[in-house]
Amino acid sequence: MSRERLYLFDTTLRDGAQTQGVDFSVEDKRLIAGLLDELGVDYIEGGYPGANPTDTSFFGERPALKRAKFTAFGMTKRAGRSASNDPGLAAILDADTDAVCLVAKSWDFHVRVALGVTNEENLESIEDSVKAVAAKGREPMIDCEHFFDGYKANRAYALSCIRTALDAGARWAVLCDTNGGTLPDEVERIVGEVIASGVPGDRLGIHAHNDTENAVANSLAAIRAGVRQVQGTLNGLGERCGNANIVSLIPTLLLKKEYADRFEIAVSLERLKTLTHVSRTLDEILNRAPNRYAPYVGENAFASKAGIHVSAILKDPATYEHVPPECVGNQRKIAVSDQAGRSNILAALEEAGIKIDPKDSRVQRLLDEVKEREFLGYSYDGAGASFELLARRLLGEVPEYFVIESFRVLVERRYNAAGEFVTVSEATVKVNVDADLLISVGEGNGPVNALDQALRKDLGKYSPYIEDLRLADFKVRILTSGTEAITRVMIESADGKGNRWFTVGVSPNIVDASFQALVDSITYKLLRDGAPAPVKPAKKMEVRV
Numbered sequence: 303m304s305r306e307r308l309y310l311f312d313t314t315l316r317d318g319a320q321t322q323g324v325d326f327s328v329e330d331k332r333l334i335a336g337l338l339d340e341l342g343v344d345y346i347e348g349g350y351p352g353a354n355p356t357d358t359s360f361f362g363e364r365p366a367l368k369r370a371k372f373t374a375f376g377m378t379k380r381a382g383r384s385a386s387n388d389p390g391l392a393a394i395l396d397a398d399t400d401a402v403c404l405v406a407k408s409w410d411f412h413v414r415v416a417l418g419v420t421n422e423e424n425l426e427s428i429e430d431s432v433k434a435v436a437a438k439g440r441e442p443m444i445d446c447e448h449f450f451d452g453y454k455a456n457r458a459y460a461l462s463c464i465r466t467a468l469d470a471g472a473r474w475a476v477l478c479d480t481n482g483g484t485l486p487d488e489v490e491r492i493v494g495e496v497i498a499s500g501v502p503g504d505r506l507g508i509h510a511h512n513d514t515e516n517a518v519a520n521s522l523a524a525i526r527a528g529v530r531q532v533q534g535t536l537n538g539l540g541e542r543c544g545n546a547n548i549v550s551l552i553p554t555l556l557l558k559k560e561y562a563d564r565f566e567i568a569v570s571l572e573r574l575k576t577l578t579h580v581s582r583t584l585d586e587i588l589n590r591a592p593n594r595y596a597p598y599v600g601e602n603a604f605a606s607k608a609g610i611h612v613s614a615i616l617k618d619p620a621t622y623e624h625v626p627p628e629c630v631g632n633q634r635k636i637a638v639s640d641q642a643g644r645s646n647i648l649a650a651l652e653e654a655g656i657k658i659d660p661k662d663s664r665v666q667r668l669l670d671e672v673k674e675r676e677f678l679g680y681s682y683d684g685a686g687a688s689f690e691l692l693a694r695r696l697l698g699e700v701p702e703y704f705v706i707e708s709f710r711v712l713v714e715r716r717y718n719a720a721g722e723f724v725t726v727s728e729a730t731v732k733v734n735v736d737a738d739l740l741i742s743v744g745e746g747n748g749p750v751n752a753l754d755q756a757l758r759k760d761l762g763k764y765s766p767y768i769e770d771l772r773l774a775d776f777k778v779r780i781l782t783s784g785t786e787a788i789t790r791v792m793i794e795s796a797d798g799k800g801n802r803w804f805t806v807g808v809s810p811n812i813v814d815a816s817f818q819a820l821v822d823s824i825t826y827k828l829l830r831d832g833a834p835a836p837v838k839p840a841k842k843m844e845v846r847v
């Protein structure tokens with residue numbers, strides 16, 4: 303059966319730029335356009351030439367796209383002047399693009415209130431503007447703003463906006479759920495009625511906003527009802543609650559039988575494997591933490607925690623995964639926690655490269671220990687290095703590289719040499735390495751920083767192993783256990799080889815919890831980098847300062 307072509311229109315650089323807190327630079331726009339082009343979308347809406355210096359500059363030098371149609375956005379000409387005499391439209395037509403998408407009002411309420419013109423004047427603006435785009439040799443399309451609300455208020459007028467655009471030569475009339483309040487059943491019914499009224503579905507598009515968390519569902523409903531262009535943004539960026547997320551739409555269209563059997567899109571199954579990378583690169587550009595819960599591409603999208611799930615996943619991943627993670631470039635994650643069973647532990651041990659007979663009684667002991675510690679506040683879910691140390695200690699594989707004899711931290715608010723009133727922390731750590739007692743003092747902008755400085759200042763023969771270690775992130779959470787508040791500290795560490803690892807510490811005292819996580823971090827690095835075991839047992843001998 304031959305499949306129908308479905309076109310993907312990306313508006314990350316236009317509607318996505320309308321997201322609160324998002325402010326693309328010209329260079330960001332170039333990078334994102336390149337990513338989208340490589341992914342395989344059909345249209346890249348770059349922004350609104352003439353609306354702001356960034357967009358004008360971006361359109362001033364057309365990005366080198368391999369296959370996507372570079373598209374400018376703008377609005378139809380203002381009433382009372384000709385298309386050739388409208389400076390806004392002129393800036394859009396002057397831009398070197400393949401296509402032009404103009405937003406037009408299709409709700410009579412908006413024509414009256416927002417534009418303050420007659421319905422006929424608005425239709426005239428649509429017709430003249432589309433003709434002006436076509437005359438410039440660009441592919442014209444019209445975003446019918448508020449189409450669904452307009453259709454419910456004045457069906458005949460909303461339809462006449464579409465017909466006027468298409469009759470004037472628009473390749474597409476895009477039905478916009480601008481306020482995002484329409485639900486999937488309404489979208490499906492209304493699109494069906496529009497097509498039944500004689501408008502061909504292969505000239506219609508859908509542009510859905512996410513105000514009821516239905517933007518993707520509404521886009522799929524419109525596709526089922528017959529539209530053949532779908533608009534969306536990377537990671538669902540966009541005005542207010544965002545647009546339909548193409549990072550969710552693309553895999554659904556490619557991997558779900560109902561759509562994959564009926565439609566052909568320009569993104570290949572091979573390019574689909576880059577989707578997680580594309581999504582996370584956008585977050586990187588925006589300096590935002592990726593959404594762990596994002597469907598398909600989030601860190602949790604294929605993370606299983608419950609023992610019953612993991613037991614089955616290890617027998618066949620299809621038992622609890624709706625698609626294989628690799629097909630979108632993501633990966634399976636098996637968490638170890640108090641929801642775990644033996645299967646989670648075995649999977650985590652395998653991931654850490656620890657070989658053990660599944661029937662070994664130490665597997666159950668480790669599981670019991672994890673559950674006991676999680677009860678006390680530890681969380682191994684996000685602290686893989688601490689879990690690995692716990693497991694290897696139980697198996698007798700972790701040398702006691704160093705022994706902490708004691709530590710002390712002072713926090714002082716005082717005037718510094720420059721006469722500024724500052725808070726400084728000072729830590730002293732006594733550590734035993736190869737029977738040498740080493741005492742180091744460190745200063746820092748906080749107690750944990752000072753402890754870290756002191757601990758790492760002199761670790762005897764282990765010092766060279768930790769020269770490139772740095773603390774990348776530090777998270778504190780206060781938990782309540784019974785009547786007591788306890789602190790859980792998670793530390794992310796990194797080294798010069800690009801390795802990152804996570805450790806956890808728990809104590810009623812925040813400094814103590816931090817220190818545990820620090821010690822785990824250093825021990826993990828020593829173990830991973832093959833540091834030799836101490837030759838002498840730890841005991842106080844000589845003092846070196």
Ligand SMILES: CC(=O)SCCNC(=O)CCNC(=O)[C@H](O)C(C)(C)COP(=O)(O)OP(=O)(O)OC[C@H]1O[C@@H](n2cnc3c(N)ncnc32)[C@H](O)[C@@H]1OP(=O)(O)O
Nearest residue numbers: 350352353354377378379380405406407416417447480541
């Ligand atoms: C649903 C959407 O997301 S549409 C996309 C919206 N995106 C943006 O607005 C981002 C970029 N916009 C801008 O930089 C500015 O709004 C500009 C440059 C386009 C216009 O700026 P200004 O000329 O200062 O006008 P302003 O933004 O205050 O108001 C919009 C004007 O466009 C008119 N207008 C709105 N839509 C249309 C349309 N489809 N056709 C013709 N005129 C329109 C409004 O009636 C209003 O006119 P008025 O000033 O005579 O009342």
Ligand SMILES: CC(=O)C(=O)O
Nearest residue numbers: 405445447448478480
């Ligand atoms: C055009 C557009 O962004 C909208 O109607 O939502």
